[in-house]
Amino acid sequence: MAVPAGKGIVFVANRYNAYRGKMTMQEFDQTFALEDLQLYTTKSFYWGKPKDNNASALVTIAAVPKG
Numbered sequence: 001m002a003v004p005a006g007k008g009i010v011f012v013a014n015r016y017n018a019y020r021g022k023m024t025m026q027e028f029d030q031t032f033a034l035e036d037l038q039l040y041t042t043k044s045f046y047w048g049k050p051k052d053n054n055a056s057a058l059v060t061i062a063a064v065p066k067g
Contacts, residue, residue: 015055021045
């Protein structure tokens, strides 16, 4: 949504680190149609950090003619 039309963002391989944070697990307490089952839900939190200011670039996307 923040990238203008005709533009795109590309990332350079091995210049962006991804991290996993806390994971939570809990029993799903809403029954709905699950009468004889135990259902558990998990949530994981992730974030990333570039190694330097050259980890990504804004590029112009050229239209390719059909045919």
